[in-house]
Amino acid sequence: MQQELKKILEIQELDMNMLQLLNRKRERKKELDKIEGIKTDLQKRMSNKQNDITEQKTLIRHIESEVKEVVEKIKKYEDQQSQVKKVDEFNALSHEISRAERERVNKEQQLSKLYDILAADEEALQNLSETLDSTAESSQTLEEEIKTAISEINQEGQKVKKTRDTLTQEADPETFAIYERLLNNKRDRVIVPIENRCCSGCHITLTPQHENLVRKGDRLTFCEHCSRVHFWPESEVLEGTAVSPKPRRRRRANKTS
Ligand SMILES: [Zn+2]
Structure with missing residues (x-):
């Protein structure tokens, strides 16, 4: 029985080596995922910011056209005012004009705030874009290094597997089956x-x-x-x-x- 175990013990050492390789590979993949996660997060934030900017621009266009309408309305009242004869009609139009003026001022204040927000968001988007570029650039070397390491681990794993395949051909099938079942259970x-x-x-x-x-x-x-x-x-x-x-x-x- 010890003789049969001898071959299995050799296989076991290879399997321990393989488990270590798999662990190392998993760790390296985690590092890659982390880098990828940072980049994905930046891209997501950029996309959100871009959406905000688009919405703000739509709102700005809308309010700008409202201001234009109010300005036209004021002009219309002023034209009417120059033609009326009665004082109460003149006063009523003055009242309308000052109401429209207040409306215009309100809308222009609203616009001014939106322009500020838009400028800040555009700056933030630019910053995010620069951060993403520099992250991509600085992580490139590391990513390549990790990918090379993973490929080396894969190659080493192939070698181990080849040796193992030869050994399993020579091992006692019954003992080997027991061994594999236990190994799959314990991973040790x-x-x-x-x-x-x-x-x-x-x-x-x-x-x-x-x-x-x-x-x-x-x-x-x-x-x-x-x-x-x-x-x-x-x-x-x-x-x-x-x-x-x-x-x-x-x-x-x-x-x-
Ligand atoms: Zn025990």
Whole structure:
């Protein structure tokens, strides 16, 4: 059984490497998303500002034409006034004229405020546009760097996968199926050594009987607490592999060689 685990342990190391690569890739993608988010936010604010400006311009045009109408109305009253003979008619028109004048002044004040708001909004839009440009420019190098890093991670991942594919061809199918199921569950090492009579996956102490079973290595032994598969790290079969290469084992290996 230890012999069968040996191949799976090699696969496991590759899978841990793969999980690390995936984590790194996820982190780098998050960075890209963040940059993209800043730019999208600026674009959204620009678009909102542009809408405000369009609305203000429409309103301004509307009020400007109202002012024009009032001015024409005043002119009409003045023309009428020059032709009337009666004092009360003249006074009535004077009253209308001063009312229209007040209306004109009100509208012009309203316009003046709108011109100020429009100018401020146009300036704000210009600032947003400049900020977006400089953000895009300054983040370009970083974005390229991240994209290159992601592509390198992908390449490394391809290599790992290729090696893994070869190893899985050689692995015991039954043991491998168990391993994969556990791995998908835990996304962590699932074939783990017993260390100081503890499961090195969940760190819970194991019984001597359990340890003996693992030592014998006749069949797969699962941790009762975390379901990981145990192996005996000092097993002769596993010597020289990447799994917990302790100096103690190395020394022993040297002695026997
Ligand atoms: Zn455990």
